[in-house]
Amino acid sequence: AQSVTQLDSQVPVFEEAPVELRCNYSSSVSVYLFWYVQYPNQGLQLLLKYLSGSTLVESINGFEAEFNKSQTSFHLRKPSVHISDTAEYFCAVIASGGSYIPTFGRGTSLIVHP
């Protein structure tokens, strides 16, 4: 079985500062990795995903994440955050060749202050 650890439950940051939201996983097989974002009173939206190929993946709104197999990590980064990035961020992992049911981390609340 796979598991996901998001070490930070809350990350406060000032607007235009860089941010990193950490995600580590464990799995005995190769994995697919996802970041979802949940804005207040909304459902989860897929932010970016790693399935194969380049280990650096990017979203359309400036976020990026890098799959690091040796460190079993998939940290989410943004060089300059906006107030509108305030949301809950969930890392998720799917074991390849399995049932494609994602295992979610507990979530990290990103709070961007003006």
Added chain:
Amino acid sequence: EPEVTQTPSHQVTQMGQEVILRCVPISNHLYFYWYRQILGQKVEFLVSFYNNEISEKSEIFDDQFSVERPDGSNFTLKIRSTKLEDSAMYFCASQGQERGEQYFGPGTRLTVT
């Protein structure tokens, strides 16, 4: 852009009552899911549904829960006799041919009193 919709957005019910949460998945999707998120906790998988039957379920999904796709568009989650601990946000998701990429609805907040 097509989206998953859920109704109601908030449901308040008394312990022991039956509730039905409704979802309309994206029309050409094949796989359907229910998840729940207890306040402050992680999103937990409940059940997946494919080809008109349950394909996988978690230990949370006991005999009190059932799912149905009654008319080819709606996908429902029924809780027969609600308990206080069923209070949570319930998310429906659907998935097309690209496995792993699920589209989530906005959720139904269930409050059991």
